[in-house]
Amino acid sequence: MRVVCEGHHDLREVCHDLRQTVAAVRTLADAALADDGLQGAARVHVEKLADQAEILADTIRQQLRPPPGDQKRRRLFDLRRPICDLVDAERVTYRGVLDLMAGPAPVLVHAQPADVRGVFVNLLSNATRAAGPAGSVMIEVRVEGGLAEVIMDNTGPTRVGVPEGTGLGWDIITKRLSRIEGRLAYGLGRGGGVRATVHLPLAVF
Numbered sequence: 001m002r003v004v005c006e007g008h009h010d011l012r013e014v015c016h017d018l019r020q021t022v023a024a025v026r027t028l029a030d031a032a033l034a035d036d037g038l039q040g041a042a043r044v045h046v047e048k049l050a051d052q053a054e055i056l057a058d059t060i061r062q063q064l065r066p067p068p069g070d071q072k073r074r075r076l077f078d079l080r081r082p083i084c085d086l087v088d089a090e091r092v093t094y095r096g097v098l099d100l101m102a103g104p105a106p107v108l109v110h111a112q113p114a115d116v117r118g119v120f121v122n123l124l125s126n127a128t129r130a131a132g133p134a135g136s137v138m139i140e141v142r143v144e145g146g147l148a149e150v151i152m153d154n155t156g157p158t159r160v161g162v163p164e165g166t167g168l169g170w171d172i173i174t175k176r177l178s179r180i181e182g183r184l185a186y187g188l189g190r191g192g193g194v195r196a197t198v199h200l201p202l203a204v205f
Helices: 007-033 040-064 080-091 113-131 168-179
Strands: 075-078 097-102 108-111 136-144 147-154 183-188 194-201
Touching: 007 040, 040 080, 040 113, 075 080, 080 097, 080 113, 080 136, 108 113, 108 194, 113 136, 113 147, 113 168, 113 194, 168 183
Parallel strands: 097 136
Antiparallel strands: 075 108, 136 147, 147 194, 183 194
16 A cells, blocks of 8 residues: 655644554553563563654654754754664564674764654665565664764665665655755675665764
C-alpha cells in the first residue's frame, strides 16, 4: 500500500489520525510491561515497541506543532544514540548479521532528530533488504575530516539497495538530508555490496 499526501494540510490530517493509534500502542505496551509475568525476550521486544511508539509520537507532534524558525527545530544530541536505537529495533526482525561500531566519544550534531531518524531508517531498511537474511550489514559512526560520518556497508549485490532517485523512501532521504545539511554518497562496500556514507556537520560551540 502506498500513501500519497497532497500538501502539508493533508499530512497534518494523517498525523492527527495516527496520533490516537500511536498513543494506544504505547498504552498497551506500558500495560504489558507492568505485568511481572512478562519476562525474557518478550519483555525486551515490548520495551523496543514502546520506544518506537514514543519516537513515532514525537515525530507526529513535530508535524502537528512545528516550532517556529529552523534553529528552534534543532537539538544538540549525540548521533550515536539514534543510530543505536535503530540498530536495536532492526535486530528484532533482521535475521542476518547487523554490527555497529561507534567509539566512546560522543559525535555531537545540531539537527532535528526526526530528520536524522528518517534518513537512517530508510538507509538501514535498504541495506538489510539488499543483504538478505544470509548477508550482513556493518555500520560505523565516527568523526572524519571535521564532519560526523556514518558508513553503512551491506553484502548484497552491488546494484541492489542504491536508490534510483524515485520513490517515497528516496524522497524522504533527500528532503531530510537537505534540512540537516547532510550529504550522501554511494560506493562499493567492503563486502562487495553497497556502501552508503552520510556526512553531517558537527555541532559548533
